[in-house]
Structures are given as structure tokens and as C-alpha cells.
Amino acid sequence: MAETEASARRSPPTIKTLADLTGYSIATISKALRDSPVVAQATKDAIFKAAQEIGYQANARGMALRTGKTYQAAVLMPVTAVRDYEWDGVEYTQILSGVSQALEGSDYRISVHVIRDTQDGCDMARRIMDQGLADGIIFSGILADDPRIDLLVESGFPFVSLGRCRKPLVYAHVDIDNEWAAFAATQRLIAGGHRRIALINPQRPLSYAMDRIDGFARAFGEAGIETPVDLIAEGDLSTRFGRESTLDLLQRPEPPTAFICINESTTLGVLSGLGSLGRQVGTDVDVIAYDDINVSAYFTPPITTFYQPIEVLGRTLGQFLLQRMAGGDPQMLRQVFRPALIERQPDNLGARPA
Amino acid sequence: MAETEASARRSPPTIKTLADLTGYSIATISKALRDSPVVAQATKDAIFKAAQEIGYQANARGMALRTGKTYQAAVLMPVTAVRDYEWDGVEYTQILSGVSQALEGSDYRISVHVIRDTQDGCDMARRIMDQGLADGIIFSGILADDPRIDLLVESGFPFVSLGRCRKPLVYAHVDIDNEWAAFAATQRLIAGGHRRIALINPQRPLSYAMDRIDGFARAFGEAGIETPVDLIAEGDLSTRFGRESTLDLLQRPEPPTAFICINESTTLGVLSGLGSLGRQVGTDVDVIAYDDINVSAYFTPPITTFYQPIEVLGRTLGQFLLQRMAGGDPQMLRQVFRPALIERQPDNLGARPA
DNA sequence: CCACCTAATAAAAACGTTTTTATTTTCATT
DNA sequence: AATGAAAATAAAAACGTTTTTATTAGGTGG
Numbered sequence: 001m002a003e004t005e006a007s008a009r010r011s012p013p014t015i016k017t018l019a020d021l022t023g024y025s026i027a028t029i030s031k032a033l034r035d036s037p038v039v040a041q042a043t044k045d046a047i048f049k050a051a052q053e054i055g056y057q058a059n060a061r062g063m064a065l066r067t068g069k070t071y072q073a074a075v076l077m078p079v080t081a082v083r084d085y086e087w088d089g090v091e092y093t094q095i096l097s098g099v100s101q102a103l104e105g106s107d108y109r110i111s112v113h114v115i116r117d118t119q120d121g122c123d124m125a126r127r128i129m130d131q132g133l134a135d136g137i138i139f140s141g142i143l144a145d146d147p148r149i150d151l152l153v154e155s156g157f158p159f160v161s162l163g164r165c166r167k168p169l170v171y172a173h174v175d176i177d178n179e180w181a182a183f184a185a186t187q188r189l190i191a192g193g194h195r196r197i198a199l200i201n202p203q204r205p206l207s208y209a210m211d212r213i214d215g216f217a218r219a220f221g222e223a224g225i226e227t228p229v230d231l232i233a234e235g236d237l238s239t240r241f242g243r244e245s246t247l248d249l250l251q252r253p254e255p256p257t258a259f260i261c262i263n264e265s266t267t268l269g270v271l272s273g274l275g276s277l278g279r280q281v282g283t284d285v286d287v288i289a290y291d292d293i294n295v296s297a298y299f300t301p302p303i304t305t306f307y308q309p310i311e312v313l314g315r316t317l318g319q320f321l322l323q324r325m326a327g328g329d330p331q332m333l334r335q336v337f338r339p340a341l342i343e344r345q346p347d348n349l350g351a352r353p354a
Numbered sequence: 355m356a357e358t359e360a361s362a363r364r365s366p367p368t369i370k371t372l373a374d375l376t377g378y379s380i381a382t383i384s385k386a387l388r389d390s391p392v393v394a395q396a397t398k399d400a401i402f403k404a405a406q407e408i409g410y411q412a413n414a415r416g417m418a419l420r421t422g423k424t425y426q427a428a429v430l431m432p433v434t435a436v437r438d439y440e441w442d443g444v445e446y447t448q449i450l451s452g453v454s455q456a457l458e459g460s461d462y463r464i465s466v467h468v469i470r471d472t473q474d475g476c477d478m479a480r481r482i483m484d485q486g487l488a489d490g491i492i493f494s495g496i497l498a499d500d501p502r503i504d505l506l507v508e509s510g511f512p513f514v515s516l517g518r519c520r521k522p523l524v525y526a527h528v529d530i531d532n533e534w535a536a537f538a539a540t541q542r543l544i545a546g547g548h549r550r551i552a553l554i555n556p557q558r559p560l561s562y563a564m565d566r567i568d569g570f571a572r573a574f575g576e577a578g579i580e581t582p583v584d585l586i587a588e589g590d591l592s593t594r595f596g597r598e599s600t601l602d603l604l605q606r607p608e609p610p611t612a613f614i615c616i617n618e619s620t621t622l623g624v625l626s627g628l629g630s631l632g633r634q635v636g637t638d639v640d641v642i643a644y645d646d647i648n649v650s651a652y653f654t655p656p657i658t659t660f661y662q663p664i665e666v667l668g669r670t671l672g673q674f675l676l677q678r679m680a681g682g683d684p685q686m687l688r689q690v691f692r693p694a695l696i697e698r699q700p701d702n703l704g705a706r707p708a
Numbered sequence: 709c710c711a712c713c714t715a716a717t718a719a720a721a722a723c724g725t726t727t728t729t730a731t732t733t734t735c736a737t738t
Numbered sequence: 739a740a741t742g743a744a745a746a747t748a749a750a751a752a753c754g755t756t757t758t759t760a761t762t763a764g765g766t767g768g
Contacts (some may be wrong), residue, residue: 025718062754065415065723082628085663087465093446097433100468112466114454130366239652268652275654293441298593298622300629310441379748416724419753
């Protein structure tokens with residue numbers, strides 16, 4: 001008795017088990033479970049009941065082999081390329097959380113694939129397509145010219161990108177309006193009287209890095225001031241980078257009077273740098289940040305922020321991917337979020353002495 | 355011609371393709387590719403070459419169906435249970451990065467399953483086992499009495515936990531020596547002259563929350579001072595919780611003179627709270643933090659920290675899981691890390707006035 | 709009452725592997 | 739030259755599904 005139970009546990013019930021149990025053929029069982037109209041209602045009921053009783057769960061591998069569908073949504077997660085375990089503020093946890101919320105209730109599961117760089121991401125995307133590792137892909141860290149997008153658009157494989165490349169291709173994507181956000185931040189600081197404004201930015205090939213530079217430059221252009229391109233710092237998104245850029249910039253002959261920071265981790269670094277040099281935010285210098293994870297309110301002092309919860313983007317990514325995998329038109333699956341401005345400082349250096 | 359190529363792209367090559375191409379049977383192909391000793395070296399060479407040429411990749415679903423192995427390592431990722439998209443400092447990205455480093459070179463891939471709570475995690479673990487969704491499981495957020503560990507230990511399914519439960523079970527795990535870390539931090543502050551020390555802690559059912567309370571209490575015990583249990587704050591790991599606890603604690607009749615913070619996000623919150631009340635770290639109050647992501651150096655002022663890069667834990671988790679899946683003895687797969695003390699403040703309130 | 713249609717179910721094939729079993733070939737031993 | 743073992747390869751079965759095709763039973767129209 002105990003042995004039977006043990007062996008029963010060892011191998012979970014299959015369609016065959018159900019067939020033996022109910023007396024129907026495996027074909028009928030399969031159709032019944034998929035609620036096919038060709039099988040009689042009474043039969044379905046009996047089969048459903050039996051399945052319930054023995055706790056039958058369809059074997060995903062068998063299904064996948066036969067149908068080619070995996071019911072997996074692949075997420076390409078870039079691994080932090082930052083040295084020494086520095087924080088870079090990339091909150092993939094929250095993105096994944098959002099995606100999983102969207103996939104809740106669907107039959108899809110998430111599989112995360114860690115990638116090291118764009119080449120790696122490209123290889124992985126190809127493998128996922130070729131080997132049918134998943135039915136759709138989500139990825140981020142989009143370059144101005146991103147080979148993954150070219151590849152996937154051409155093949156027609158369902159995907160949604162977090163970010164846009166700069167080619168005029170039609171594909172499902174979710175993004176933040178980085179050009180606008182940078183423009184708005186810069187404009188605000190210019191209106192506050194600043195002329196020398198530093199932009200702490202990611203590395204150039206990233207599409208959104210260029211978007212921000214565009215917005216930064218547009219604000220200066222509209223104000224009729226020359227863009228201080230010498231104050232654009234480009235690096236990884238680590239706290240260390242934020243700090244070191246700040247120390248560097250402030251020790252130049254014509255230092256900036258304000259900083260625009262790309263994300264929370266660089267902001268923390270900038271504040272650290274300012275602290276080291278004894279500069280006070282709001283008195284000696286102004287700082288505006290972008291924030292994905294609602295952290296800027298807790299800096300001392302709290303600073304003005306363009307805030308867009310990253311989890312919401314994740315949710316949209318998931319929703320779009322579901323629609324895309326169901327055959328939805330990518331033309332319809334594009335959304336660009338404008339982050340909310342949260343004013344916590346006047347950003348005008350008050351009665352600025354110099 | 356173009357059509358042949360297109361159709362060739364449509365359906366990737368299988369063992370059958372190789373069989374037709376080389377003239378060998380599919381059995382021989384399969385054995386050759388797995389480098390079986392029963393097939394002649396010359397044959398192997400020919401088959402390898404052909405496989406290379408047509409870019410053959412074994413179909414994972416077919417393999418999985420036949421062997422029952424999935425070559426997937428499942429990671430259960432708890433979704434932040436925190437309201438309003440608050441940061442809780444749980445850097446799963448870095449854990450995953452570490453795990454993926456360990457799995458590099460092996461045939462295993464990571465699949466991440468998002469879970470909402472312990473019950474959800476339990477269900478998921480069971481599904482992974484029953485349905486053979488993966489060959490091994492990694493999970494964290496261990497409770498003092500954790501049903502997932504009971505379940506998996508009993509079934510013998512390979513797993514590694516990040517954290518230990520309080521039952522005397524034998525299972526592979528990686529952990530931080532939280533009892534020691536809390537003890538050491540508390541001892542340091544007591545030595546610095548503090549008596550009223552606050553502990554910003556996670557919620558009680560978490561095993562490591564209890565470990566820290568134990569260490570906290572032991573330090574007071576050894577110093578012959580009563581443990582200020584009224585200064586133990588328990589909540590989620592959000593920045594908001596850190597801030598609100600601080601505001602609350604400092605406005606009590608007998609406020610703490612020092613804080614021990616469970617992680618970076620709560621630390622930021624504590625510093626925010628101190629800032630709001632105009633208290634200076636190192637002058638009015640001392641703060642010691644635990645840090646997984648090397649961020650405490652950038653607080654203003656930098657604060658003393660027990661530092662253990664979370665990515666290293668992730669790497670060990672991956673290594674242990676590989677060994678466990680290969681049949682390794684869980685007895686041998688246990689490691690408890692002691693975080694490194696990084697002194698950035700004297701933590702003695704200097705020439706403390708009061 | 710026979711042919712025919714429909715409904716319900718069963719049988720068989722297929723997906724791409726691995727593994728077990730069977731067959732053929734080679735070669736040494738008697 | 740016959741026997742048998744060893745080596746190499748082929749054939750077949752199996753994993754658990756879904757889908758296509760075949761079969762059976764039950765009615766209906768002529």
C-alpha cells in the first residue's frame with residue numbers, strides 16, 4: 001500500500017492514467033480537457049471529475065513538444081557590468097514584478113535570461129527564436145542602433161522592448177519620454193537662473209542617453225544659450241560614477257551650478273560628491289533627478305524629481321507582450337510615459353550670491 | 355532556391371536532418387553528439403562536422419520529454435510586497451547575476467518565478483517538483499519555520515536556500531551570519547558608550563530577523579545591560595519604514611542614541627528621518643548599517659557598515675545548486691558568510707555632550 | 709431495410725529526443 | 739574454414755502530448 005502510494009508519487013498521472021481510469025481513449029481525454037466541442041458533455045464531465053480527483057496536470061514538456069508553444073515569456077535581464085559590486089540602480093526586480101502582474105491569470109510564465117552585453121543579448125534572442133525557448137521576448141537597454149530589434153522585427157517574432165531604437169521600425173515598445181524629461185529638467189534649471197548645468201548621463205550608444213542629450217540641448221537652444229557640452233558626463237549608472245563625475249566637474253575652471261542626474265544611484269553619488277566638497281544642495285548647487293523607485297524624497301534634502309514608477313512600465317510590457325503573442329498589431333502596442341514632475345526644491349539657488 | 359532557404363529557416367534542423375545528411379541512423383547521431391564511447395571516432399568526427407555546418411542545436415523540448423531533465427534552475431523571486439512602489443533594497447538583480455555566473459559553462463539556464471508570499475512560494479515549489487518545471491530550486495526569504503524547506507527536504511528535490519530556517523534539518527544553504535553581525539554592531543555601539551540602541555529590523559517570521567534580535571540581545575546580555583526591546587522596530591524593508599520608525603523612536607520619552615539598520619533602503623530612510631529632525635550623524639546620533647550593494651560609503655556622512663556583496667552569495671547559491679543537482683551531499687553544501695566590518699565613523703558620539 | 713449521414717469515440721501518427729534491443733560487420737581463435 | 743566475441747551501427751520503443759484519420763454506433767430518408 002505504502003509502496004503503491006510512493007510509486008504513484010514518483011510518476012505523476014498522465015493522460016494515459018486518466019484513460020485507464022475512465023475507460024476513454026487518450027485522444028478523447030485530450031480533447032475533453034481542452035473543452036473541444038466534438039466530445040459529448042457527459043464524457044467531458046466524467047473526465048474533468050477524474051482529472052480533478054487524481055490531480056492531473058498536463059505535462060508541459062509533452063505539450064510543448066507537440067504544439068511548439070512553450071507558454072514562456074522570456075525576459076532578457078542585463079547583468080550589471082559595474083565593477084566591485086557597485087549599485088547601479090537598475091531595478092529589474094520591479095520590472096519583473098510588473099511583468100508578472102500582467103501575466104497573472106494567463107497561462108504564461110516568465111523565464112529570465114541573464115545577458116552580459118548587447119552581443120550576448122543578440123545571441124540569446126536568436127537562440128530563443130531558433131530553439132523555441134519562449135513564445136515572446138522582453139528586453140531593455142536599447143541602443144540607438146540595436147541589432148536585437150532588427151533581428152526580431154525581421155523575423156516577426158513577438159517581442160516588446162523597454163526603450164526605442166532610433167530606426168523608423170514598427171515594433172511594440174514601452175518607453176519613457178526621455179527627450180522631454182531632459183528638456184523639462186533643463187528648462188526648469190535655466191529658468192532658475194542656471195547656465196552651467198551638468199548632465200550625468202549613461203553611455204552614448206544607449207538610445208535614451210542620446211534622447212536626454214537631445215532634450216538637454218533643445219532647452220538651451222530654445223533659451224538661446226549655447227549648450228554646455230563639456231558638462232555632459234557619460235558613464236555607467238553606478239553611485240561611484242555619480243560621485244567621481246561630480247568631483248571632477250566641480251574642480252574645473254568653470255564648474256556647473258546645477259546637476260541633472262539620470263537615476264537614483266548616480267544621484268546618490270552626486271550628493272556624496274557634493275557633501276565631500278562641502279557644497280549644500282539648494283544653496284551652492286541645485287540637483288534634479290530622475291527616479292524609478294521613489295527614493296529621491298528621502299535624500300537630504302529631498303530633491304526635485306521626474307518620477308515614473310518602473311513597475312508600471314513592467315506591467316505595460318507584460319500586457320503588450322501578451323497581446324503581441326496573441327497576434328496583436330505592434331503598431332497599436334506602443335506607449336511612451338511622461339514622468340511626473342515632483343517639485344521639492346525651488347531649483348533657483350534662492351538668493352544666489354555669486 | 356530562396357524558398358528552400360526560407361523553409362529551412364522555418365524549421366530548424368533536427369537529428370533526422372543530420373541522419374539524412376550523413377547517412378547514419380538517428381540513434382548513432384544521438385550517441386555521437388553525446389560523445390558516447392560506443393560510436394567510432396571517425397563517425398563522430400563526420401557527424402560533429404555536419405552538425406557544425408548546418409548549425410544543429412538539440413531541441414530542448416524533445417530532450418526534456420525523453421530524459422525528464424529540463425536543465426533549468428528555478429529561482430523563486432519574491433515580489434516586493436511594499437506599497438506605492440517604495441524601494442526595499444532587495445537587489446535580486448545581483449543575486450541572479452551571481453547565480454548566472456555560477457551556472458555559466460554548465461548546461462543549466464535560470465528561470466525566475468515571481469512569488470507573492472510564502473504560500474505562493476510553497477505552491478510554486480510544489481508545481482516545479484510535480485510538473486518537472488526545473489531540476490533544482492533556489493529561494494530566499496526564509497521563515498523561522500518555512501514550509502518550503504520542509505516540503506523539499508522531505509521530497510529530496512535539489513534546492514539551495516538563501517537563509518536558514520530554525521529547524522534542525524539538513525539542506526544546502528547559503529546565509530549571512532546575522533546573529534554575529536547584529537551582535538558585533540551592537541557590541542560596537544555599546545563600547546562607544548551607547549545604551550539606548552534602536553534596531554530597525556524586518557518582520558518577525560523571517561528567520562534572519564530573529565537571528566538579528568538574538569545577536570542584539572546577546573550583546574546587551576554580555577555587557578550586563580538590559581536589552582531595550584522597546585527600541586526594536588519591525589516592518590518591511592522600505593525606505594519609508596526606516597524614516598517613519600526613526601521619527602517615531604526619536605519622539606519617545608527615552609529616545610535611542612544609535613541605530614542599527616537592516617539594509618541600505620532602511621538606512622536611507624533613517625538618515626532621512628534624522629535629517630528632518632535636524633540630527634547630525636556622528637554628533638547627535640550614530641548609525642551602523644548592513645550593506646549588500648556597497649552604497650553606505652556614499653551616504654553623507656559615510657557610515658560604518660557590515661558589508662557582504664550579495665552577488666557573492668548568489669554565486670555560491672548557484673555553485674551549490676549545481677553540486678546538489680549532480681547528487682552532492684547537502685551536508686557539505688552549507689556556507690555562512692560573515693560580513694566585513696567597514697569602519698567609517700568612530701560610533702562613539704565623540705565628546706558626547708549629554 | 710438498406711444506404712448514408714452524423715455523432716462519438718478510438719486508433720494512429722507525429723513532435724525530437726534518448727535508450728534499449730537487434731542486427732550487421734570485423735576479426736581473432738580454434 | 740567455422741565459431742564466437744567484440745565493435746559498430748541500425749531499428750524500435752519510449753517520453754506525454756495534440757491532431758489527423760479511422761472506426762463504430764445510432765438515426766434518418768428513401
